[in-house]
Amino acid sequence: MDRDTDRPDLFTTADSWELADDVAPPPTALFKALAGPRRCHVLSVLLDRPEIAVDDLTDIIVGWQTTIDGPAGPDEWAQIKIELVHAHLPLLDDIGLVEFDDQAGEVRLEPLADPVQDVIRFAEEYERVLDRSGRPSE
Amino acid sequence: MQFHRLFDAVDDARKTIVVYAPTDAGLDLAERLSARNATVEQRALPLSAPGGFLVVRDDDQFLGALALEDLLSFLSPTEFLPWELDDVDPGYRPVVDLLDDTLFVSLDRRQLLATSREIEDRAWRVGRGTLRVGFQRRAAFEAQRETYRRLAATTDLDVHVYLREDTVPEAFDPGPLTVHTGPAETVGRYWFLLFDGGGNEWQACALIAEETEPGRYRGLWTYDPETVALAAESLS
Numbered sequence: 001m002d003r004d005t006d007r008p009d010l011f012t013t014a015d016s017w018e019l020a021d022d023v024a025p026p027p028t029a030l031f032k033a034l035a036g037p038r039r040c041h042v043l044s045v046l047l048d049r050p051e052i053a054v055d056d057l058t059d060i061i062v063g064w065q066t067t068i069d070g071p072a073g074p075d076e077w078a079q080i081k082i083e084l085v086h087a088h089l090p091l092l093d094d095i096g097l098v099e100f101d102d103q104a105g106e107v108r109l110e111p112l113a114d115p116v117q118d119v120i121r122f123a124e125e126y127e128r129v130l131d132r133s134g135r136p137s138e
Numbered sequence: 139m140q141f142h143r144l145f146d147a148v149d150d151a152r153k154t155i156v157v158y159a160p161t162d163a164g165l166d167l168a169e170r171l172s173a174r175n176a177t178v179e180q181r182a183l184p185l186s187a188p189g190g191f192l193v194v195r196d197d198d199q200f201l202g203a204l205a206l207e208d209l210l211s212f213l214s215p216t217e218f219l220p221w222e223l224d225d226v227d228p229g230y231r232p233v234v235d236l237l238d239d240t241l242f243v244s245l246d247r248r249q250l251l252a253t254s255r256e257i258e259d260r261a262w263r264v265g266r267g268t269l270r271v272g273f274q275r276r277a278a279f280e281a282q283r284e285t286y287r288r289l290a291a292t293t294d295l296d297v298h299v300y301l302r303e304d305t306v307p308e309a310f311d312p313g314p315l316t317v318h319t320g321p322a323e324t325v326g327r328y329w330f331l332l333f334d335g336g337g338n339e340w341q342a343c344a345l346i347a348e349e350t351e352p353g354r355y356r357g358l359w360t361y362d363p364e365t366v367a368l369a370a371e372s373l374s
Contacts, residue, residue: 048183055198055200058200059200060158060183060193062193062200063158063191063193063203066203066204067189067207070205070208071203071205071208072203073201073202074200074201074202077200
């Protein structure tokens with residue numbers, strides 16, 4: 001069996017990385033984008049649903065949080081939406097990972113280079129591993 | 139008796155529940171929830187997300203969200219029973235609020251009995267107001283007769299009992315109970331208890347269950363004073 005197919009398909013190998021014309025911010029900017037679980041979650045969601053209304057995104061982020069903190073109501077929802085709209089999405093937009101249209105209430109993921117997608121998946125996976133082992137993930 | 143109108147009204151106010159679950163894990167749950175007063179949609183979740191959750195919306199309004207794991211333990215009759223809704227962990231308050239307006243759920247006799255005891259107990263503790271109880275079968279009434287007489291005799295509760303006209307015992311002495319009779323096709327169909335709260339609307343509660351097949355009930359139980367009042371009106 002080919003060694004490459006033995007690997008979990010989570011990561012591509014550096015040899016196969018193609019940046020093409022896709023978005024690939026400098027490391028400092030990329031890691032700033034990933035600093036903070038909220039933004040990691042946002043990026044993970046966008047990898048699956050590259051275009052999403054901010055309200056739907058907020059639903060998912062709030063829901064995600066309930067698997068850790070228990071049930072959430074409209075107050076938590078409003079709080080998280082404010083965070084997304086005023087902090088996280090503008091920052092991700094500045095770095096060039098997403099296009100955030102505040103007026104229309106929509107977010108679109110820019111075409112990300114493979115290694116950028118890998119790093120996002122890695123960050124999410126790493127948080128899960130920490131979580132599973134009972135270590136602090138924040 | 140126009141309970142079906144109440145059921146219809148509840149039906150009009152359907153909420154939307156979006157189940158986000160990795161793979162098909164949420165399908166079974168979606169099926170269980172569809173028995174409730176809600177439209178259920180299922181959406182995939184990023185594989186990296188830790189577990190499923192659901193989001194409840196009413197029109198375009200976010201009402202609440204909770205983890206599937208929490209919902210399953212909440213729905214499990216061994217962990218929570220309806221009368222414990224007041225005492226549940228405050229973390230569950232949003233769940234209760236979500237389901238509280240009107241719980242529309244498939245129940246078996248054991249759960250109905252448990253819920254009935256809770257409503258009787260609540261009425262007894264308040265000690266005033268009106269308690270209305272409908273019995274589908276004569277035997278069910280006979281079994282509870284003394285309890286209800288005592289309830290009416292030892293408190294200021296006004297206890298109304300609804301019986302099928304063809305099952306009222308001969309030479310029946312209602313004592314402190316007010317007895318109403320109705321045709322089998324209405325009274326015989328429902329198992330119900332309505333307590334108006336005795337002036338305290340926080341204590342109002344109702345259980346109305348319709349037997350859909352022998353031993354299985356489609357029920358509505360609520361702590362919403364308006365729904366309780368509507369149910370009482372539909373009895374007259």
